[in-house]
Amino acid sequence: MQRGTRVLGLIAAVSIVASACGSTATPSAAAPTNSGTQPTAVTSTAPVATPAPSGLPLTDTTQYPRAQTLYTSGKQWGAPPTWNPFDPNMAMGVVGLQYETLFLYDPIKDVYTPWLASGGSWDSAKTTYTINVRQGVKWSDGTALTAADVAFSLNIYSNAALGSTFFTFVDKVVADGNNVVVTFKGTPAYQEFMSALYNDPIVPAAVWQQYAASPDILKFLNQSGVGSGPYAYKTAAQDRMVWVKNPNWWATSALGLSVAPTYIVDIVNSSNNVALGELLSGGLDLDNNYLPGIAQIVNGGYNVTTYYAGAPYMLSGNTAWLIPNTKKKPLDDPAFRRALAEAINPQNVVVKDYGNIVAAADPTGLLPVWSKYIDTAQTKTLGATFNTAKAISDLAAAGYKKGSDGFVTNKDGSAIKLNLEVPDGWSDWMEAETLIAADAKAAGININPTHPAYATVVDDRNGTATAAPTFDLVINNDVQIGNTPWTYYDYIFRQPEIAQGAARNRNYEQYDNKDAWTLVQKLDQTPTDDLADMKTIASALQKIQLTDEPVIPLWYNGEWSQVNNSVWTNWPSDKGNQVQPATWNGYWQMGAIYMLTNLKAVAPAS
Amino acid sequence: MRHYFTRKLFTYLLTFFVAATIDWLIPRLAPGDPVAILVTKTSGITPAAAAALYDYYNKLFGLNQPLPMQYLNFWNELLHGNLGLSIYGNGQPVMDMIMGAVPYTLALLVPAILLSWWAGNSFGALAARRKWLDNSVLPVGYILTATPYMWLALVLSFVLSFSFRIFPLSGGYGFNLEPTLSWLFFTDLVAHWVLPFLSLFLVMFGGWAIGMRNMIIYELESDYSRYLGALGAPQSLIRKYAFRNAMLPQITGLALQLGVIVAGALVTEIVFAYPGIGHLVFAAIQNEDYFLLQGIFLFIIIGVLVANFIVDIVYVLVDPRTRVAMRGGTE
Numbered sequence: 049m050q051r052g053t054r055v056l057g058l059i060a061a062v063s064i065v066a067s068a069c070g071s072t073a074t075p076s077a078a079a080p081t082n083s084g085t086q087p088t089a090v091t092s093t094a095p096v097a098t099p100a101p102s103g104l105p106l107t108d109t110t111q112y113p114r115a116q117t118l119y120t121s122g123k124q125w126g127a128p129p130t131w132n133p134f135d136p137n138m139a140m141g142v143v144g145l146q147y148e149t150l151f152l153y154d155p156i157k158d159v160y161t162p163w164l165a166s167g168g169s170w171d172s173a174k175t176t177y178t179i180n181v182r183q184g185v186k187w188s189d190g191t192a193l194t195a196a197d198v199a200f201s202l203n204i205y206s207n208a209a210l211g212s213t214f215f216t217f218v219d220k221v222v223a224d225g226n227n228v229v230v231t232f233k234g235t236p237a238y239q240e241f242m243s244a245l246y247n248d249p250i251v252p253a254a255v256w257q258q259y260a261a262s263p264d265i266l267k268f269l270n271q272s273g274v275g276s277g278p279y280a281y282k283t284a285a286q287d288r289m290v291w292v293k294n295p296n297w298w299a300t301s302a303l304g305l306s307v308a309p310t311y312i313v314d315i316v317n318s319s320n321n322v323a324l325g326e327l328l329s330g331g332l333d334l335d336n337n338y339l340p341g342i343a344q345i346v347n348g349g350y351n352v353t354t355y356y357a358g359a360p361y362m363l364s365g366n367t368a369w370l371i372p373n374t375k376k377k378p379l380d381d382p383a384f385r386r387a388l389a390e391a392i393n394p395q396n397v398v399v400k401d402y403g404n405i406v407a408a409a410d411p412t413g414l415l416p417v418w419s420k421y422i423d424t425a426q427t428k429t430l431g432a433t434f435n436t437a438k439a440i441s442d443l444a445a446a447g448y449k450k451g452s453d454g455f456v457t458n459k460d461g462s463a464i465k466l467n468l469e470v471p472d473g474w475s476d477w478m479e480a481e482t483l484i485a486a487d488a489k490a491a492g493i494n495i496n497p498t499h500p501a502y503a504t505v506v507d508d509r510n511g512t513a514t515a516a517p518t519f520d521l522v523i524n525n526d527v528q529i530g531n532t533p534w535t536y537y538d539y540i541f542r543q544p545e546i547a548q549g550a551a552r553n554r555n556y557e558q559y560d561n562k563d564a565w566t567l568v569q570k571l572d573q574t575p576t577d578d579l580a581d582m583k584t585i586a587s588a589l590q591k592i593q594l595t596d597e598p599v600i601p602l603w604y605n606g607e608w609s610q611v612n613n614s615v616w617t618n619w620p621s622d623k624g625n626q627v628q629p630a631t632w633n634g635y636w637q638m639g640a641i642y643m644l645t646n647l648k649a650v651a652p653a654s
Numbered sequence: 655m656r657h658y659f660t661r662k663l664f665t666y667l668l669t670f671f672v673a674a675t676i677d678w679l680i681p682r683l684a685p686g687d688p689v690a691i692l693v694t695k696t697s698g699i700t701p702a703a704a705a706a707l708y709d710y711y712n713k714l715f716g717l718n719q720p721l722p723m724q725y726l727n728f729w730n731e732l733l734h735g736n737l738g739l740s741i742y743g744n745g746q747p748v749m750d751m752i753m754g755a756v757p758y759t760l761a762l763l764v765p766a767i768l769l770s771w772w773a774g775n776s777f778g779a780l781a782a783r784r785k786w787l788d789n790s791v792l793p794v795g796y797i798l799t800a801t802p803y804m805w806l807a808l809v810l811s812f813v814l815s816f817s818f819r820i821f822p823l824s825g826g827y828g829f830n831l832e833p834t835l836s837w838l839f840f841t842d843l844v845a846h847w848v849l850p851f852l853s854l855f856l857v858m859f860g861g862w863a864i865g866m867r868n869m870i871i872y873e874l875e876s877d878y879s880r881y882l883g884a885l886g887a888p889q890s891l892i893r894k895y896a897f898r899n900a901m902l903p904q905i906t907g908l909a910l911q912l913g914v915i916v917a918g919a920l921v922t923e924i925v926f927a928y929p930g931i932g933h934l935v936f937a938a939i940q941n942e943d944y945f946l947l948q949g950i951f952l953f954i955i956i957g958v959l960v961a962n963f964i965v966d967i968v969y970v971l972v973d974p975r976t977r978v979a980m981r982g983g984t985e
Contacts (some may be wrong), residue, residue: 110832110839119829125695126937127751129744136696136707137744199864211699233886266710267745286754286929287825290832313829318927321808322824325816331823447728504940506694512687552689553710554700627745 051343082162083413111250112146112290116646118309118616121323122336122608123631124316128289131270131281132265133249136633139289141316144636146275146291147249148200150179153242153415154639155529156626160242162638164250164276174575175236179228179245185298187252191275193298199223200260202223202230202244203472209263212236214244235573239534242576246531246637250276260576278307278644289314308616308647314631327352330614336630338476339607343403351613355629356622362606363628367413367536368477368485368525368599370468371509373517378458379466383446385597389432391439391491392484395604401479412590413601419531420579423587431596437492448492453496465494466520469509471502481601495521495621508558513549515529517556525605528634532576537568540599564589607635618648662966666959673955678728681944682721688741688942689717714745715945728948737952738945742937748949751934756916756953758826759923759930761847763915766854771908774862779897781863782870790869798860807853807925814849821849823929850926854919862904869900902973905967913961916953 104555128139133147142151150165162168166182185193202221205212217237223232230241251276259265274283276298279291291312299305317323317337324339326332328350339345343361345352354361356564367573370392372379379385407416410429415421448456448464468485470477481497488495500508508526511517527539539554543565571585593599600627608630611619625646627639680792689711693704712718715738718729731738737748777795781787798806815823822828828842873879874894916931923932931950938946967975 058716063669109895110834110836112830114830126742126744126941127746129746134700134743136703137692209710211703213700213702246933265730266707267714286751288829315825315829318824319926321811322927325811325823329819340662416796501686502940503684503688506690507686510687510690510694515909550687551701551705552691553693587774603919 059227072488082172112311112313114615115649116310116332118312118647119315119326119332120312120334120336121317121326122334122635123313123334124314125391126291127286128284129166129317130266131273132266132268133251133270134204134450135266138633139284139477140310140631141289141291141636143247143249143633144277144641145312146273146277146280146281147251148275148277149246149249149637151246152637152639152641153531155531155628156639158417158420164198165568168245173239175232176500177232177236177241179230179428181228182302183226184296184302185276186296187274187276188280188294188296189252190253191254192253193250193276195223195226195228197226197253198250200256201250202248204251204256204265205248207263207265209265213240214248215569217241220223233560236349237572238575239572241534243531243535247634255652270275278641279312282311286319287316289316305345305642305645307641307644308649309644312644327610329611332612333616334611334619334629334631336607336609336611336632338478339402339610340483342610343405344435345610352610353613353619353621355407355607355620357448360398360407360604360606361405361606362385364407364416364529364604365465365607365630366417366525366528366605367409368480368605369413371522371524371557372598372600373519373521374559375516375625376520378464380449381446381518382596383442385450386432386595387439387448387491388488388493389444389597389600390435390442391493392432392487392600392602393434396483397480397603398485400483400632401476406606409601409603411601412593413599414536414586414590415527415529415604417529418536420491421533421586423583423590426587426591427594429590430488431595432597432600434487436487436490439493443492451493455489456492463494464494467496467498468518468521468523469498469500469505470523471505472499473502474499480523484602495598506550510550510552511548515549517552522556522601523602524653526554529607529638530634532571533582534568534571537571537586540593541565541568541589557598559596559599561592561596564592565641567592573582613650614648615650616647617650618646619643620646662743666963670959672731672834674952675725677948677951677955678725679948680902682724683834683983684942684963686942688944689715691941692741692744705945711741714740715741732952737949739948740938740949742941742942742943742946748945751946752931752949752953755929755934756944758884759919760915761930761933762850762854762930763919764912766851766858766919767908767911767915770858771862771904771911774859775866775901775904777859778863778866778868779870782874783893788867792863795860795863803858804858804921804925805854806857807850807922810853811894811925822846826929839869846926846928848920848926849923853925854922865907866900866904868890870905873897874900894898897919898972905968905972909961909965909968910958913958914954916950916957928929 123140127560130138131142131146133143148164150163152161152163152170154161160180160571164182164185165179167180168177172417179196179198181195187193202214204210205214217232217240219229219231219233253273253558256463259268277296278297278299280294282290282292284290284398293310295308315332320339323332323335323337327335327339328345342354343359346354346361353467355363372388374380398404398406398408410422410501411427412422443456446461451457451463455464469479470481476500485495485497506523508519509517509522529537541564542555542563543560543562567589571582571589574581574585589599592608607628607630611629618645620627625642627642628635629643630640691710692710696704696707699707716724719727737752739745740748740751743751779968781792796848811823814820824945825846827833827839827846831839831842833839867981874892878890880897882895917935919930920932920935922928923930934946935950937943938950
């Protein structure tokens with residue numbers, strides 16, 4: 049019996065080895081470089097995987113030396129699903145590490161840096177934009193990146209399967225020598241266009257030609273594809289994505305930049321105890337997850353640091369708002385919403401819930417990177433200031449009388465009970481909602497904090513094709529930092545083209561204000577270097593936001609980032625390298641790529 | 655005999671059909687739209703892109719068809735050995751995902767269940783006869799079984815991985831390695847396996863030991879044992895009979911555990927970030943992944959049915975009473 053079970057255990061162990069080897073066999077360094085000829089036609093119903101060369105990688109590159117490897121986590125919530133740079137669910141780093149953009153944008157300094165473009169300029173009338181394509185850039189298969197590739201990549205967005213707005217304002221994208229000329233339909237949407245310049249990936253036309261017009265473009269998984277960036281696909285498994293340095297990266301000769309880690313292993317998010325354990329013990333170098341109590345850990349002698357040495361420890365990444373359903377009584381009444389905003393003390397959430405690792409939001413909710421657009425004088429007179437007494441008197445003045453239970457009632461005398469929903473298991477938000485409910489109670493507003501399953505929250509918030517959203521209040525934080533406050537206001541005020549039901553992804557409050565939407569469009573059509581006009585429009589939008597409170601800004605969620613300094617140092621911080629410390633989608637081209645070129649290995653590479 | 659097995663087989667097929675139908679239905683009755691969750695994950699895209707993505711996924715997963723049609727598709731695909739595409743996996747075939755996770759779960763659970771069963775039963779039987787063992791080690795078994803498993807696993811992980819760094823904290827194999835047929839990879843695999851295995855073994859061991867000990871005491875006190883004793887049978891013979899009788903419920907228990915083995919050890923796999931089926935179940939539930947969930951549960955249904963079938967056969971072999979009953983019933 050004993051011998052029997054031992055043998056069984058051994059067989060089981062061997063079977064894992066065999067299966068692990070079999071299922072993740074990947075191209076080794078010696079494998080032929082992937083080219084455009086491999087992928088088959090996109091006709092099957094299942095996503096197309098690029099066939100990986102069979103056989104085992106036999107070289108020693110199957111083990112990554114610690115001193116040359118960067119371990120990250122935080123972006124991926126499941127196995128790396130696709131390496132298609134046009135699929136928003138792509139694996140960590142596909143755009144940024146493997147595919148690059150024409151420009152980088154630095155949100156801290158508000159500067160665009162030419163990247164795959166060597167420059168770009170508007171004509172004097174600002175109706176045509178010319179992109180100068182950088183010369184000497186090579187794809188990882190050795191062919192040159194040309195203006196034709198750039199024009200091809202931007203033209204891909206005419207594919208309806210991608211649902212891009214690019215060609216709603218762009219007329220034509222044409223390669224002209226080493227340049228690409230973009231012409232527009234009417235007034236260019238400057239803000240959106242500049243956003244596209246640093247977000248849209250440039251891909252090799254030779255590989256992507258066959259998918260460009262296909263309705264199944266997203267089915268092309270593009271595993272180990274041909275890119276221009278500092279890293280190339282090494283391997284992937286259910287719990288990891290591994291990138292290996294591209295030794296021929298163009299920026300090394302062109303800009304004198306070199307990424308420090310030879311390997312980047314991005315680990316799929318696991319439970320909090322695992323993430324924390326790995327970070328503290330040095331198994332993880334960079335963690336982009338929310339870890340409660342990080343303030344104590346930073347001061348606990350674990351060699352773990354954050355962007356700021358003290359509160360709020362993190363850069364601000366997005367704004368958390370309380371979203372009211374403006375189609376329901378009494379939340380359809382701006383006076384009620386203003387009183388609600390007045391009643392809530394975000395500082396409470398900052399201190400009691402987050403232990404100071406986030407910051408209270410400005411009443412406008414505009415992120416610190418957009419602080420120059422905040423009309424501070426106006427905010428001072430109109431903004432909510434957390435004043436319970438004022439909330440009570442405002443409610444009374446607006447005609448909401450207190451009932452026998454101490455809570456205000458609707459104007460028709462019916463009871464008010466607002467359900468606030470946050471997803472179950474989101475511990476920080478679950479704590480926040482009880483604090484919010486307590487603040488509201490002090491002002492006589494009855495908020496019932498609930499935490500149903502995430503799927504239920506999404507259902508209630510989005511509604512369905514046939515039924516309107518049923519929620520009263522939810523917390524949301526969907527707008528990340530970026531080049532323009534337009535994204536922020538487009539999210540809040542957008543009117544047309546919002547899918548009804550499950551695919552709804554903005555204006556959840558269903559706020560209906562034509563003037564605000566006109567202003568948002570006007571902001572979009574203001575050149576990004578016309579700061580004065582941008583400020584004027586932003587100020588008008590803030591006025592609407594502050595008086596109507598279609599969404600109630602609460603706090604700035606952190607750009608969660610905690611790093612261990614035992615293997616790599618010289619991390620982003622407010623003291624030195626002021627660059628973004630995150631691996632999430634969109635952050636590499638907002639300067640996080642410099643994090644990799646700045647890193648220094650503690651021990652010399654062995 | 656043949657009649658007996660034909661009848662059993664028919665029952666199993668019927669059970670499978672009903673269970674598979676329920677398995678298909680239950681996730682779809684839950685509130686929430688899995689594709690909406692998938693699209694919501696991609697915040698920051700334009701409304702048009704969200705709508706396009708929503709359509710794309712609905713078509714990819716066949717969720718744009720009416721429910722009865724989806725049900726027919728399910729059986730059609732299933733009979734072709736196809737479990738569909740995973741929503742959580744962004745369209746990866748469910749079969750591939752399950753097959754990637756099954757080896758880890760089997761390597762973890764088969765040894766843990768069999769070894770703990772063998773060790774627990776041997777120890778329990780011994781403890782029933784040795785006072786000092788009964789008073790010293792058995793209480794430890796009680797404590798182990800009563801300990802919240804999550805806590806035990808966290809303590810093991812904290813002490814042995816974090817504080818003393820004897821075993822790795824998480825994962826199925828090192829994050830610095832790629833799978834190869836090498837000694838290095840094999841030892842690394844074993845090192846990652848030890849803690850999850852140990853935590854499961856300890857808790858299961860306690861359970862089996864207590865069960866066996868109580869059963870043996872019960873059997874030794876029963877009339878047939880006393881009668882044998884009165885007849886002057888040697889103590890070893892009495893114990894042999896007591897042990898045989900006490901084993902029957904333990905065999906059923908073992909079979910049932912082996913039957914649900916493909917469900918994985920959910921908590922273990924979460925605490926140690928071990929890439930087995932339990933991990934997938936958790937992700938499937940969180941993401942309302944109908945296809946992954948129903949695929950895993952199909953495996954569980956088949957596992958339970960097969961285990962039951964084997965128990966039926968084993969009982970015929972180990973319990974003479976079943977043999978007699980069968981002969982009486984069929985001849």
